[in-house]
Amino acid sequence: MNEDYILEMRNITKEFPSVKALDNVNFKVKRGEIHCLVGENGAGKSTLMKVLSGVWKYGTYTGDIVYNGQVQQFRSIADSEAKGIAIIYQELALFPELSVYENIFLGHEIMNGHAIDWNETIVKSKEYLDKVRLSVDPSAKVKTLNTGKQQLVEIAKALSKNCNLLIFDEPTSSLNEDDSQNLLNIMRELKAQGITCIMISHKLREVTAIADTITVLRDGSTICSLDAKTDDISESNIIKNMVGRTIDDIYPKRLEKNISDVIFEVRNLSAEDRATGRQILKNVSFNVHKGEIIGLQGLMGAGRTECALAVFGNPYKYKITSGEVFMNGEKVNFKNPKQAIKNGLAYVSEDRKGNGLVLIQDVKYNTTISNLDELIRFVSIDGNKEIGTAEGYKKEMNIKTPTVATKINTLSGGNQQKVQISKWLFSHPKVLILDEPTRGIDVGAKYEIYTIMNSLVKQGMSIIMISSELPEVLGMSDRLYVMSEGQITGELPIEEATEEKVMAMAINA
Amino acid sequence: MSSKTDVLTKGAILTGSRGRGIPDSDYESSNILNEVVSLVKDNAASYMMYFALIVIMLVFQVWTEGKFFTAQNISNLFNQAAYVAVLAIGMTIILILRHIDLSCGYVAGLSGAVAAILMEKMGMNVWMSMFIVLAMGLAIGLYQGALVTKIGIPAFITTLAGMFIFRGLLTRSLAGTGTIIVTDPTFKAMCQGFIPDFPNNNTGVHIVTMIIAVIAVVIFNAFKIRSRMNREKYGFPVASLPIFIAGKVVVSAVILFAAWMLAINKGIPISACIVAVILGAYAFMLSKTKLGRHIYGIGGNDQAAELSGVDVKKVTMFAFCSMSVLAAIAGFLYTSRLSSATPTAGLAFEMDAIASSYIGGTAVSGGVGKVTNAIIGTFVIMSLTNGMNLMSIDISYQYIVKGIIFIIAVAFDVKSKKK
Numbered sequence: 027m028n029e030d031y032i033l034e035m036r037n038i039t040k041e042f043p044s045v046k047a048l049d050n051v052n053f054k055v056k057r058g059e060i061h062c063l064v065g066e067n068g069a070g071k072s073t074l075m076k077v078l079s080g081v082w083k084y085g086t087y088t089g090d091i092v093y094n095g096q097v098q099q100f101r102s103i104a105d106s107e108a109k110g111i112a113i114i115y116q117e118l119a120l121f122p123e124l125s126v127y128e129n130i131f132l133g134h135e136i137m138n139g140h141a142i143d144w145n146e147t148i149v150k151s152k153e154y155l156d157k158v159r160l161s162v163d164p165s166a167k168v169k170t171l172n173t174g175k176q177q178l179v180e181i182a183k184a185l186s187k188n189c190n191l192l193i194f195d196e197p198t199s200s201l202n203e204d205d206s207q208n209l210l211n212i213m214r215e216l217k218a219q220g221i222t223c224i225m226i227s228h229k230l231r232e233v234t235a236i237a238d239t240i241t242v243l244r245d246g247s248t249i250c251s252l253d254a255k256t257d258d259i260s261e262s263n264i265i266k267n268m269v270g271r272t273i274d275d276i277y278p279k280r281l282e283k284n285i286s287d288v289i290f291e292v293r294n295l296s297a298e299d300r301a302t303g304r305q306i307l308k309n310v311s312f313n314v315h316k317g318e319i320i321g322l323q324g325l326m327g328a329g330r331t332e333c334a335l336a337v338f339g340n341p342y343k344y345k346i347t348s349g350e351v352f353m354n355g356e357k358v359n360f361k362n363p364k365q366a367i368k369n370g371l372a373y374v375s376e377d378r379k380g381n382g383l384v385l386i387q388d389v390k391y392n393t394t395i396s397n398l399d400e401l402i403r404f405v406s407i408d409g410n411k412e413i414g415t416a417e418g419y420k421k422e423m424n425i426k427t428p429t430v431a432t433k434i435n436t437l438s439g440g441n442q443q444k445v446q447i448s449k450w451l452f453s454h455p456k457v458l459i460l461d462e463p464t465r466g467i468d469v470g471a472k473y474e475i476y477t478i479m480n481s482l483v484k485q486g487m488s489i490i491m492i493s494s495e496l497p498e499v500l501g502m503s504d505r506l507y508v509m510s511e512g513q514i515t516g517e518l519p520i521e522e523a524t525e526e527k528v529m530a531m532a533i534n535a
Numbered sequence: 536m537s538s539k540t541d542v543l544t545k546g547a548i549l550t551g552s553r554g555r556g557i558p559d560s561d562y563e564s565s566n567i568l569n570e571v572v573s574l575v576k577d578n579a580a581s582y583m584m585y586f587a588l589i590v591i592m593l594v595f596q597v598w599t600e601g602k603f604f605t606a607q608n609i610s611n612l613f614n615q616a617a618y619v620a621v622l623a624i625g626m627t628i629i630l631i632l633r634h635i636d637l638s639c640g641y642v643a644g645l646s647g648a649v650a651a652i653l654m655e656k657m658g659m660n661v662w663m664s665m666f667i668v669l670a671m672g673l674a675i676g677l678y679q680g681a682l683v684t685k686i687g688i689p690a691f692i693t694t695l696a697g698m699f700i701f702r703g704l705l706t707r708s709l710a711g712t713g714t715i716i717v718t719d720p721t722f723k724a725m726c727q728g729f730i731p732d733f734p735n736n737n738t739g740v741h742i743v744t745m746i747i748a749v750i751a752v753v754i755f756n757a758f759k760i761r762s763r764m765n766r767e768k769y770g771f772p773v774a775s776l777p778i779f780i781a782g783k784v785v786v787s788a789v790i791l792f793a794a795w796m797l798a799i800n801k802g803i804p805i806s807a808c809i810v811a812v813i814l815g816a817y818a819f820m821l822s823k824t825k826l827g828r829h830i831y832g833i834g835g836n837d838q839a840a841e842l843s844g845v846d847v848k849k850v851t852m853f854a855f856c857s858m859s860v861l862a863a864i865a866g867f868l869y870t871s872r873l874s875s876a877t878p879t880a881g882l883a884f885e886m887d888a889i890a891s892s893y894i895g896g897t898a899v900s901g902g903v904g905k906v907t908n909a910i911i912g913t914f915v916i917m918s919l920t921n922g923m924n925l926m927s928i929d930i931s932y933q934y935i936v937k938g939i940i941f942i943i944a945v946a947f948d949v950k951s952k953k954k
Contacts, residue, residue, distance in 0.1 A: 338842075341838075362846065363844050364844040364846055366844075367843075375839075375842060381836065381838035382842070384831070384832050384836045384840065385835065386835045386836075386902050387835055391828070391831075391832075395828060395845075405824060407823055407825065409765070409823075413769055429772070431766075453844075
């Protein structure tokens, strides 16, 4: 059978300094189909699409991109767009202060001599808005439209560039049910007009409803490509292919567990984002016992980090609409991180460089910043005690650094993470929140961090571990909660947790 | 540019410290030379200001036919630089936090005017007057700090508005009287007086000044030696011994030379003592206290600082209050030096202060900066003013020259950070 493929990606391998993101991936898309790409966080979906669109330019990967029968060498997004490939990103790439028509034609303005022909622009933009069934005034500012409509504007923009391969990266993740259905219908209509769509999605119900072909990626490799007509595309089969791993011995065992009373509890926490009014947490309740590690699993954007920050003094000022927090049975209300820290809470950030460490400072500075009070003698900081403290953690955590006076940005990711954990241990917390503690660090350092976690709970500390990595959560937790779209969708004792069960909870909402 | 700087700075360090008289084996001297080269390369930006200062001073010494390094002029330079130095100390903290204060010049001008009115027109006691004006400075700081932290208006806008307001208030406050002559001897002594000497000293040299200088040198070197021993104990990198000694000898010599120039005149100016006290307090605060750590933390990464339990708003508030109170003190010093409060006081003060701080190595991207280096920056800027005044160069050219020196210094800093 001679099938017409609009796109073939052959043996694509893409390596980053510490990790192989794509390993010999093969990905074939038929002309005029809707092709869904699924996989866990970190499976390589976004990297693959970045290779396709020229974000990772030709030469930084190996393998061939064959598009419309020709091998392509994209060096930028502009290159791929010129050939008719457009990505609709998760974070919308529109200019909120500009009008709909200005946005649609931004970068390929309709010219009349050396000036922009605005009348023609408005007329044309209406044409494209009709194609995506969006009936808004083209001169309305984009910021006045809701997210669903903004997404349609983005599709209109792609169509105006004569794109015939559209890539949707998690298009419905920030849409409500109606808008999601509407978007899927638009995709079906585009397909009828002969436009090929690739959709990355975690929402398997939508995937099975719309896909002609489903390709599953796992750990940077293609696992399978399922044809909707002939293969089993049930959600359970897809999940099995997405996870399908066994947990080996990379998780140190805790021999004796000493779990006692509830020390920290959150009840019915709901919160909204002030800027957008979007609900980020809905009635979240969970608790952690003394000496226990709980896992907070979920896909990216499920609201786990927001949940942690909301209880950790709410530094980003979410609007808390309901909920109570208890520490040692007493109701608490932390107004800022400072109070939370004083009361025994600590938060190891998922974003080491963004809001975890002060990169231009040295190891000892970063180790001690959360608890300088302990180093004060009379009114000043005792330099010797500061160095002593940093040296102590350097030894205890096995931090590889020439000295504690070394600038932290010269350390490897794993060692930076150990400094970040040291900083929080020095504040002597009762409850330690670890947000993606092993993201972007190598296997050896991971094992060390797991060992540290075990020794901390042995000493009576409690740990809340937020992680997208399923095996890690299953390997380390005593109990786990699963979050999806701002809600807790399940609680499982570790004995009952399987990858399939957890993934089903994380995806369904 | 950079290789030329290397060679010249190298020369300055070697000749200034070791001289040519100490014989070294070829091996050892080339080793030391290598270290000097790498030291200069690694710290090019921080040596830049010393280099600039020395070159500027020497050039003026030649061009003014020896009028620059006279006892009278050095003493004058200290008095001239005092108000800018005080502003630069406050500005450095603001800049480390990645804010800016454009209003501090006119806050200084207004403060001088109000103090003069209180003393001369209302007959108030000098200390009471200064206390009231300091309180006014604090109030201004609270007002601008609140706009920045509570309402969230960028500091550039807040203080630009402040610049308008305080300039207007300054003009208004002197509208009826014009320039007010200040007669109070205590107030005038601040930027015209000198520390007392032993009675019956007929040597022609101010003995107390030299004693203070010697004590300062001893304390300075004791601290540096102790800190070096400490670093060695913990295995932190230290400069090799000859270079360490050379550096300390140079600094000690500069202190003693400056003190000698002052001693053969009338001694240490009181303004220099005021600056030294403020400088000492702020340097201690920045390097040794929790507040200082928090300032560097916010400047380096405000989100990380906030999540580490730093009260970002409170610290920012402190910075604006400290800036305005220091501006009030700068206003006293300026008014004291001129013995009068004028409506033009305050014009472009903030420009000198900001330039001083950046020339002194405060990072354009925030998070890095030292008040001691800001004072070196002040001396760079004020040596230019002083030298060009000695040469009777028109003010228009003075601005152009200062601007060029300033942008070269910052360009150098930005470029060396990119490496």
